[in-house]
Amino acid sequence: MAGVAGTAALAQMPADRAAATPRPSGGEYPFTLGIASGDPAPTGVVLWTRLAPKPYEPGGGMPARRVGVRWEVARDEGFRRLVRTGTAWALPELSHSVHVEVDGLDPDREWFYRFRYRDDVSMVGRTRTAPTATAGIGALSFAYASCQRWDEGYFPSYAHMVREDLDLVVHLGDYVYEYGIPADGGFRRTAVPEQLRAAPRDLDQWRMRYALVKSDPQLQAAHLAFPWMVTWDDHEVQNDYANTRSQYEGDITALRLAAYRAWYEHQPVRTPARPGAQGPRIYRRLRWGRLAQLDLLDGRQYRSVPPCGWGEAPACPGQDDPSVTMLGTDQERWLYDGFAHTSARWNILGSNVMMGRLDHDGDAGDLLWHDAWDGFPAARRRLTDAWVRHRVPNPVVVTGDWHSTFVNDIHRDFDTPGSPVVGTEIVGTSISSNGDGEVYGPYYGPMMRYNPHIRFFDGDRRGYVRCHVGRDEFRAELRMVDTVSRPDAVESTLATFAVENGRPGAHRV
Structure with missing residues (x-):
């Protein structure tokens, strides 16, 4: 794996235009998996x-x-006003993927891009650059999603998402799943x-497996329409894994290396995310002018094995050991340094697992779900203490994982009455995972009486969350579809919540 970093660097080099580029066997269309952009900055994006x-x-x-492979960026969809072009290598070591880090674009505007290979031209994608760090407050519209198990449903939410006027899509993990797939799909x-099974x-x-998921036309359309920021959760490797350890088979280093490399090959991410001797670094920060700072976390690669047990288990003294970590020492240091220096009005944290407490049994015991932040309460307190210590304005956590x-x-400390x-957390449901019908409502619904800090819960619908961030308000609309058994499902807004500037906690509007 150490050699992959070198091949990724080579892929960024300009290709010799005169170099022989043989056609793929059979001459079939090469862009079957679509195109995408991601990680926007004020002067560029990844293609x-x-x-x-x-x-x-x-x-x-x-x-x-x-x-x-030739790439082109234009001001217009017809490509009459080209602004950046080039040719990059697609390497067999990276599955002939291409990651072009375009620079030199104007900030805070939309752009169009496409690729050419021999006589074939890709579809046209739309992307945008971020505002400069000193830009005015302005506004940000984004959607976030997670958990798209291919064999448990279609992705109709993406068809509705592309009709939105969005600046960005954030994907919080479980882009693919590691389970076998039935012969009938x-x-x-x-x-x-x-x-593929x-x-x-x-x-x-x-x-x-990535090719199967990325062949979905509704997912491809959402990638075409907006730049994405992507992190991972567990199913990109194995259910509930922690660092290189699994509850099912112990050391999964080799499995993780293969999975991380395939993830990089299929996502619009920058050079630090490429696999290498030290592993990929995927936690990163997006600044949207003076309005918002988005810190996208990696909650899997560096976490400790849950000290009190995998999954649902009672709390235990070991979880308060200060050496137990969710993010790892380096990522924590990076995160808290970002808190200390933020100038944003809204500080958004992209988390792969739920931060809020979910007490399963009230006074009867202390049963919790230890794959989430509940299994790492000391690490959670360090984070909330950092919010308070650095007087971080308006912390809002956006989360995936739970299919609910x-x-x-x-609260600053859920163990202190x-x-x-x-801060505020909004956990979005799945795009398709768990399919239709009642899923978690009957199980988790009765627990709500033990958790007065949970303002809203729904366990049985699929969808995504659309957010609008403005000067005075962070507004989140819970967009749900009526089924994932058809790609043409109907969408509706289940509920809308708002966080007011300077007042932690959401209220329904």
């Missing part, structure tokens, strides 16, 4: 594609050599080729 004319074969149907009721264990299998919706007050509310 991504992967050449895969035969995406469900090892090598994707491409020759085992590097090939040149599960909820999708479509035949699945045999090579097994739970992925090696790099080729992980590549094919929660709106939570975040009367501890003040210092």
Whole structure:
């Protein structure tokens, strides 16, 4: 894996325009997995594609050599006003994926981009740059999503998302799932080729799993429409894993290396996310003028093994050990330094798992879900203490993972009665995972009486959260579809919550 960093650097080098670039076997269209942009900055974005004319074969149907791919950025959708162009290498070591870090663009405006390989031209994508750090307060509209298990439903929420006027999409993990897929496609009721059914264990299998998910036309459309910021959760490797440890098979270092490499090959992310000897770094920060700072976390790669047990288990003294960490020492230091120097009115934290407490049994005991921040209360207190110590304005946590919706007050210390509310969390449900019908409502619903800080709960719907951030208010609309058994599902707004500037805690509007 140490050699992958070098190949990623090579992929950024300009390709020789005169170099031979053989056509893929059979001459099929190479952009079957779509194109995408991500990680916007004031002067640029990342552009991504992967050449895969035969995406469900090892090598994707491409020759085992590097090939040149041309990229173009324009001010207009017709590409009459080109502003940046170039040619980059697509390397077989990186599954012929391309990550172009475009720079030199004007801030705070939309752009259009596309790729060319030989005689084939990709679809056209729309992206945008962020405002400069000193720009006025302005506004930010974004959506966030998570948990899109392919065989448990279609992705109709993305079809509705593309109709929104958004600046950004944030994906909080579980982009793919590591489980086997039934021959009939599960909820999708479509035949699945045999090579795609097994739970992925090696790099080729992980590549094919990403190819299957990224072949979804509604997901491709959402990538075309907006720049994305993507992090991962557990299912990009294995359910509930912690660092290199699994409750099912112990050390999963080799599995994790293959999974992380495939993740990088299929996401529009910058160079630090490439796999290397020290592992990829995917936690990062987006500043949206003086309005908002978004810190996107990696809550898997560095976490301790939950000291009190995997999953649902009683609390224990070991969870208060200060050495127990969710984020790791370096990421914590980076995060708190960002808190100390933020000049943003709204400080948004992108978390892969729920930060708010969920007491399962009230006075009867202390049963918690230890894969979430409940399993790491000392680490959670360090974070909330940092909010208070640095007087961080308006902390709002946006979260995925649970396949349910929660709106939570975040107390400085959930174990201290009367501890003040210092932030707000909105947990979004899944895009498709768990499919239709009652899922978690009957199980978690009765627990709400033990958790007065949970302002809202719904456990049985699929969808995403649309957010509008303005000078005086952070508004979150819970967008839900009526089914994931069809790609043309109807969408509605289940509820809308707002956080007012200077007042932690959300209220329903």
